[in-house]
Amino acid sequence: MCAASVLVVDDSATMRALIKHALSRDPEIVVVGEAANPFEARDKMKALDPDVVTLDVEMPNMNGIEFLEKIMTLRPTPVIMVSNLTAPGAAATLAALEIGAFDCVAKPSARGNMFIELPGLIKEAARAKSGMAKRRNAPSRGRSAVAKTARGAKLPDLIAIGSSTGGVEALMQVLAEFPANCPPTVIVQHLPAAFTGSFAARLDRVSRARVFEAKGGEELLPGHVYLAPGGGRHMVVKAGTRPSLSLIEGETVSGHRPSVDVLFGSVAKNFSGSHCGVILTGMGRDGAQGLLEMRQAGAQTLGQDEDSSLVYGMPRVAHEIGAVERQLPLGRIARQIFSGG
Known part of the structure; x- marks a missing residue:
């Protein structure tokens, strides 16, 4: 080397x-x-x-x-x-x-x-x-238009998102397009523990949905976005008549704790409603296997494309193993979720 x-x-x-x-x-x-x-x-x-x-x-x-x-x-x-x-x-x-x-x-x-x-x-x-992509067109930092739901479009009952390097900026752009009544959304972004609380607050300021750092035990509610806290526990979706979140101990998975793979896998296993998985920019392969499990369970699965990814690692691996149903530029991901276009 x-x-x-x-x-x-x-x-x-x-x-x-x-x-x-x-x-x-x-x-x-x-x-x-x-x-x-x-x-x-x-x-x-x-x-x-x-x-x-x-x-x-x-x-x-x-x-x-x-x-x-x-x-x-x-x-x-x-x-x-x-x-x-x-x-x-x-x-x-x-x-x-x-x-x-x-x-x-x-x-x-x-x-x-x-x-x-x-x-x-x-x-x-x-x-x-x-x-690292050259990013021919830098993403806009202004407040995005809200993604609108197409007439007759069937929204998922749950959205799960995973990201790593470059994901802070990517999530800011995607969540800025989320409407106030979005489906409950769960996110793992690889960040040190000291930053997830302030990052959740920043996402809350740019999004019309309400964004929180998860504490564990929350019921999954429409219009709410839950960010996994950094540094120590995995975040999972628990089964039940009222699905909820849990923070659990465990070994690192795909090199991370919290791991996108663990979150996505729990959605595929425990969530009975319709769901959508999204994998964004990041190094490594965390989330690829979990996204494949979601697709095999019937979920819509989206991956950020190479040109708009800061690091085309996680989305690339997910695409290569067949986990990604559709690759899209970052600016089209929210629109695809909410309108199918």
Whole structure:
């Protein structure tokens, strides 16, 4: 395997040295350059074409969020944000994930924390580079028109959605088109535990439906969207005369907990009404097998297409194993669910 090449961007020379030291111990990673600001980083990205960029949030002249947006628009590259997870930092980090950052790590609060998780994330991000779509048309950030139900169209009784890298932005766009009376909707988006609550609140602001971070035990109600909390338990749909949600312990599945596969599988097994499964942008294969189970149980199954996916991993695997009934650009997914067009 070729070493993953990394460009480290931070206005602090000390922090750049800490990151470089943490990465230099891994023989599968090479730091090919450093930059103290986005302007220097832009030139080095052109000259070095790194596999991955680590990027600070707070920098002079142009902050990391603004620079990230330029990267994802003009030169899509896996970016790992390196920031302090204070309350303002968490908001900035969520904004970065919405734009398309691969992941986020905290700066060390003491010398004992030397970015233990960073090398693994770098290698995962490097593997994702080849699957990053160029996104010929950047999705609109404005409030979308509400998807309208075609006359005579039969809506599903439940919608289940799974996503990972790039999914924060994708879910923002899809849920902005959900009407207030949408079928109950359950979502697994791979996110650190610290961010799912604030992400649910952000989705709630852009969607006419009500969006919540699931707590477990909720009855599935129309007009309600339930986001699985990050970091520790799987979210499943429980059978019953009044279907509900449960958060359960268990091993990681497809490398994740909560897992899209587990959610989708529980829908296929436990939900007796009509249902629709949607798999969006993300690296790996989580959700592919579960979506196949949903299709085999009679569900409508949709997958995001390659051109509109930030990382065409999860949708690709689902398509290849026959789990996806229809592939669509991101902007058409809500319309397909609600109007069949």
